[in-house]
Amino acid sequence: xxxxxxxxxxxxxxxxxxxxxxxxxxxxxxxxxxxxxxxxxxxxxxxxxxxxxxxxxxxxxxxxxxxxxxxxxxxxxxxxxxxxxxxxxxxxxxxxxxxxxxxxxxxxxxxxxxxxxxxxxxxxxxxxxxxxxxxxxxxxxxxxxxxxxxxxxxxxxxxxxxxxxxxxxxxxxxxxxxxxxxxxxxxxxxxxxxxxxxxxxxxxxxxxxxxxxxxxxxxxxxxxxxxxxxxxxxxxxxxx
Amino acid sequence: xxxxxxxxxxxxxxxxxxxxxxxxxxxxxxxxxxxxxxxxxxxxxxxxxxxxxxxxxxxxxxxxxxxxxxxxxxxxxxxxxxxxxxxxxxxxxxxxxxxxxxxxxxxxxxxxxxxxxxxxxxxxxxxxxxxxxxxxxxxxxxxxxxxxxxxxxxxxxxxxxxxxxxxxxxxxxxxxxxxxxxxxxxxxxxxxxxxxxxxxxxxxxxxxxxxxxxxxxxxxxxxxxxxxxxxxxxxxxxxxxxxxxxxxxxxxxxxxxxxxxxxxxxxxxxxxxxxxxxxxxxxxxxxxxxxxxxxxxxxxxxxxxxxxxxxxxxxxxxxxxxxxxxxxxxxxxxxxxxxxxxxxxxxxxxxxxxxxxxxxxxxxxxxxxxxxxxxxxxxxxxxxxxxxxxxxxxxxxxxxxxxxxxxxxx
Numbered sequence: 001x002x003x004x005x006x007x008x009x010x011x012x013x014x015x016x017x018x019x020x021x022x023x024x025x026x027x028x029x030x031x032x033x034x035x036x037x038x039x040x041x042x043x044x045x046x047x048x049x050x051x052x053x054x055x056x057x058x059x060x061x062x063x064x065x066x067x068x069x070x071x072x073x074x075x076x077x078x079x080x081x082x083x084x085x086x087x088x089x090x091x092x093x094x095x096x097x098x099x100x101x102x103x104x105x106x107x108x109x110x111x112x113x114x115x116x117x118x119x120x121x122x123x124x125x126x127x128x129x130x131x132x133x134x135x136x137x138x139x140x141x142x143x144x145x146x147x148x149x150x151x152x153x154x155x156x157x158x159x160x161x162x163x164x165x166x167x168x169x170x171x172x173x174x175x176x177x178x179x180x181x182x183x184x185x186x187x188x189x190x191x192x193x194x195x196x197x198x199x200x201x202x203x204x205x206x207x208x209x210x211x212x213x214x215x216x217x218x219x220x221x222x223x224x225x226x227x228x229x230x231x232x233x234x235x236x237x238x239x240x
Numbered sequence: 241x242x243x244x245x246x247x248x249x250x251x252x253x254x255x256x257x258x259x260x261x262x263x264x265x266x267x268x269x270x271x272x273x274x275x276x277x278x279x280x281x282x283x284x285x286x287x288x289x290x291x292x293x294x295x296x297x298x299x300x301x302x303x304x305x306x307x308x309x310x311x312x313x314x315x316x317x318x319x320x321x322x323x324x325x326x327x328x329x330x331x332x333x334x335x336x337x338x339x340x341x342x343x344x345x346x347x348x349x350x351x352x353x354x355x356x357x358x359x360x361x362x363x364x365x366x367x368x369x370x371x372x373x374x375x376x377x378x379x380x381x382x383x384x385x386x387x388x389x390x391x392x393x394x395x396x397x398x399x400x401x402x403x404x405x406x407x408x409x410x411x412x413x414x415x416x417x418x419x420x421x422x423x424x425x426x427x428x429x430x431x432x433x434x435x436x437x438x439x440x441x442x443x444x445x446x447x448x449x450x451x452x453x454x455x456x457x458x459x460x461x462x463x464x465x466x467x468x469x470x471x472x473x474x475x476x477x478x479x480x481x482x483x484x485x486x487x488x489x490x491x492x493x494x495x496x497x498x499x500x501x502x503x504x505x506x507x508x509x510x511x512x513x514x515x516x517x518x519x520x521x522x523x524x525x526x527x528x529x530x531x532x533x534x535x536x537x538x539x540x541x542x543x544x545x546x547x548x549x550x551x552x553x554x555x556x557x558x559x560x561x562x563x564x565x566x567x568x569x570x571x572x573x574x575x576x577x578x579x580x581x582x583x584x585x586x587x588x589x590x591x592x593x594x595x596x597x598x599x600x601x602x603x604x605x606x607x608x609x610x611x612x613x614x615x616x617x618x619x620x621x622x623x624x625x626x627x628x629x630x631x632x633x634x635x636x637x638x639x640x641x642x643x644x645x646x647x648x649x650x
Contacts, residue, residue, distance in 0.1 A: 056565060056643045077569045084567020095562045095647065099261050111250055112567040114243065156566065 002065075003163050003195055004030040004053065009062030009072070010218075011048050022048040023059070024218040030164075030197065035190045037198040037206035040215035047168075049215065050199045054089060054166045055082045067163055084112050088157025092169035094149040096141045102128060102152045103137040109160045127155040131185060147178035154185060164195045171205055183208050247575040255580030258552070259587075269548045270588035272541025273623055277592025278599070279537050281611065281619045283530040285600045287523060289609025294519055303512045304344075304479045305379050306486060308336075308472040308493060312508035314518040325506045326497070327469035330457070335496045336472060340489060345378035345475040350460055350468045357404070357453060358424045359412040367408060368452045369425070371460020379473035382449055387419040387434030390456060398458035403434035407450035428463050430455060482511070538622070541588070542630035549581050549634035560638050561646025574639040581631025582624045589623025 011023040023045045030036055040046040051057040052064060055071055058079070064072040071082055089095075096105045106124040115123075128137050131151040141149055150170060157165050167186065171179030187208060190196050198209055206212050207226060214222040259266045307313075310325040333348040340346075350371045357364045370376065377389045382403075390401050402423070409418045409432075422429045439449040476485040486509055499505055553560070560573060593616050600611040 051644050054565075056647075077571070080564065080567050080569045083565060089565050091647070095558070095565070097559060097562060099257050108563070109566040112563075112569070112572060114246060160567075 001032065002029045003032050003067050004028070005063075005065040006053070007063040007065075009052065009059035009064060011045070011052065011057070012060045021218050023052075026062075026215075026218070026220055028213060028220065028223070030195065032163075033190070033193055033195055035196045035198075035208070035210040037200055037209035037212045038215065039199075039201060039203075039206050039212055040221075041201065043217075044215040045218040046199055046201075046215050048218075050166065050168055050197075053164075053197060054087055055079045080112075084109055085160060086163040088160065088162040088165045090150070090153050090157050090165065090167040090170045092172035094141070094146075094153045094173070096149060096152055096156075098141050101138045101140050102133060102144070102155075105141070105152055106156045106159050109156060113160060123159055124155070127159040128152070130158065131155045145178075146174050147181060150174065150178075150182050151185070154182075154189070158189065158194075164197055165189065166197050166199075168199045169201070170198070171200075171202070179205070244575075247572055248579060250572070251575040251577075251579035252583060254576050255583050258556075258580055259584060262552075265548065266584050266587070269544055270584050270591070272544040273538070273585045273588030273626060274541075274592045274595070276534060276538035276541045276626070277589045277619050277623055278596050279530075279534040280622060281593055281596035281615055282599050282603070283527075283534060284615045284618070285596065285609055285611050286603055286607065287527055287530070288612060288615070289603060289607030290523060290526075292609055293607050304476050304482065305512065306474045306476060306482075306489060307510040308474065308489065308507055309510055310469055310507055311510075313510045315508065322508070328472060328497075328507060330466075330470055332493075332496050333470055333472050336474075336489075336492060339492045339496070340474075342477055342485065342488070343474045344477040345375035345473075347372045347376040347379045347473045348457055349376065349471045349473055350457060350464075351471075352460075352464050352468070355425060355453075357408060357412065359421065362412050364408045364411045364451070366451065367405075369460065369464075370452060370454045371457040371464070372454060373457060375475075376454060376473070379475045380454075382436045382439075382452070382454070384434030385437035387432070389434055390454070395456045395458075398456055398462070400428065400430045400455075400459055401433045402430040402453050402455040403436060404432055405436050405450040405452045406438040408453065409435045425453070426463050428459075430459070486511075538626055541585075542626050545581055545585060545627060545630040546634060548584075549577065549631050550637070552580070553577060553634045553638040556638075557641065557646050557649040560641050561643050561649065564641065564643035565647060570639045573641075574635045577635030577638050578628055578631050581635065582627035585623045585627030585630075586620065589620045592623070593619050 006026060006028045009023060009026050010021065013020040013022055026045075026049060038046050038049060048057070052059050055066065055074075056079075058064075058074065059072055062072065063070065066082060067086060069082070071079065074082070083089075097108070100108075103121070103124050106127050107120045110120040110123060125134070125137060128134055131154050133148060133151050133155065136144060136148060136152075139148075141152070144152065154165075154170075157167075165186075170186070171182055174182060183205060186196055186198070196209070198206065200206050209226060211223070211225050213220060308328060310328055311322045315322055330348055333346070337346055351368060353366070353368050355367050355369050357367050370380075373395045374390055374392045377383070383389075384403055385406070387403070389403060390399070393399075394401055404412075404418065404423070412418070412423065413421065418432045418435050421432050423432060424430070436449065436452070474485070474489060476482055478485075490505060490509060493507055493509075494505055497506060563573060563576075596619075597611055600609065603609060
């Protein structure tokens with residue numbers, strides 16, 4: 001059963017009188033527990049695709065079916081509901097609320113889901129523990145390192161138990177060592193049965209995935225499985 | 241419904257954080273509302289106080305009493321027009337008593353103000369002195385607390401007796417018993433037979449009833465002369481037939497004063513309602529001016545709130561993007577910013593009410609008033625309403641933001 005079923009979608013922006021085809025004709029299917037990297041140079045349409053996959057935006061043409069629901073025709077509030085329940089976002093710039101502590105940041109999606117305070121707290125603490133930040137729950141973003149911030153963001157993405165985790169350049173603002181730690185965390189999350197979609201332009205990051213979809217000029221250029229080289233890498237790291 | 245309450249609660253928690261993060265700005269913003277609310281509250285308190293004071297000072301004069309006088313209270317014409325009318329005389333009063341039998345009480349009244357009353361070494365100044373008959377008790381409504389009122393025999397026999405107001409009694413006799421003592425007015429000795437009950441202060445300079453002295457009309461004429469105009473106070477038997485009584489009395493008085501048919505009457509029949517009407521007209525103007533000023537100040541405050549909320553929304557574009565990305569619906573964002581605006585205004589409102597409370601303490605030195613709870617509730621309601629109205633456009637703008645654009649905002 002596909003979680004994501006995208007058929008012939010196109011996204012056309014109108015800039016003045018000119019029409020910009022950010023996506024021309026893209027079809028992609030993603031299964032449960034897949035680990036997919038979306039790659040492409042800037043202007044290839046990968047951001048646009050990520051926004052559509054993440055239900056932040058809707059396609060101009062084509063069909064997008066998410067876990068059996070047609071999201072291509074949904075209104076803003078229905079899209080918000082899908083994002084809240086089904087999608088966990090991890091951004092390059094972390095995008096935490098600066099005035100709120102880690103716990104409240106992780107609780108936030110649960111607030112919009114309408115959970116009770118006690119339940120919210122319990123699940124947020126559990127999520128923070130899963131990313132190894134049980135000692136930092138009352139720290140504000142500016143009291144945390146980049147890697148810790150991204151862990152908070154990952155905990156926030158996981159706390160709703162979403163169908164997919166959508167990570168946009170999650171290591172882009174981190175040094176390579178911290179970036180590697182974060183990728184290991186993603187690998188573990190994947191091994192726990194989660195579906196991960198990774199948007200990146202770094203080859204070595206993409207190699208953590210099992211499958212790489214390459215975009216070029218608004219079209220899918222290449223869509224291939226990755227040989228399990230990544231497993232070796234991570235095994236190597238562990239042995240080091 | 242529960243969902244709405246939930247959103248509001250969360251909205252308030254979020255907005256509290258935002259207000260805390262921008263303490264100074266929120267405080268400055270709230271000053272506009274603060275001033276508006278002080279205006280609302282103080283204005284209403286003052287108006288309520290004026291009304292109270294006025295009613296209090298009028299309550300003694302019954303609304304079922306007609307005053308026949310050459311002057312018209314709050315007349316439309318020039319004062320000289322009324323002054324040039326012929327005085328109403330004592331004979332005309334007697335003629336009225338003879339011809340008109342439906343009254344519950346009729347009293348001829350002459351008065352003089354600013355007289356000094358003496359008792360031994362002590363004296364009371366600026367008293368209001370009435371010369372009248374025994375029926376004045378009913379038309380005036382001043383009841384002796386101790387002693388008694390004068391009788392018709394005392395009036396007819398022109399006995400030198402008087403009933404004095406409580407302020408005069410306190411001033412002249414302090415702890416002594418006043419009844420039976422002799423006071424002197426212009427050298428004429430009068431025996432005190434009664435002391436009126438205390439009425440409290442007069443309204444804005446109107447002479448207080450506690451400073452009055454009542455005596456038989458003939459005695460009054462002997463001391464002060466007979467050239468004053470007489471006012472005739474008629475207490476109507478049936479309150480529901482005031483208009484009828486008015487017409488009948490007008491008819492009788494026209495005959496007595498020999499006013500030819502078709503000519504305008506050369507006297508006026510006044511009623512307490514006239515004072516009330518005049519008062520209402522005045523207070524109406526005051527209230528309208530007050531409301532305009534209040535609305536203006538609240539409007540300025542509202543613009544301030546709207547302005548700062550627009551700034552706040554723009555500043556927090558990214559935050560709005562994050563919230564939307566993780567599932568905040570349009571309604572949730574709208575609620576968040578609306579509660580923030582309402583809350584800032586409510587703070588201004590609460591501060592305004594507190595300030596007004598202290599102002600009302602000052603006002604209460606002039607007017608018998610305190611700040612009514614209803615005005616407090618109204619003020620707080622208005623401040624929240626202003627917040628919701630002025631916060632709506634910025635909140636709407638926030639709620640309609642495109643999450644992709646908002647997340648990209650630097």
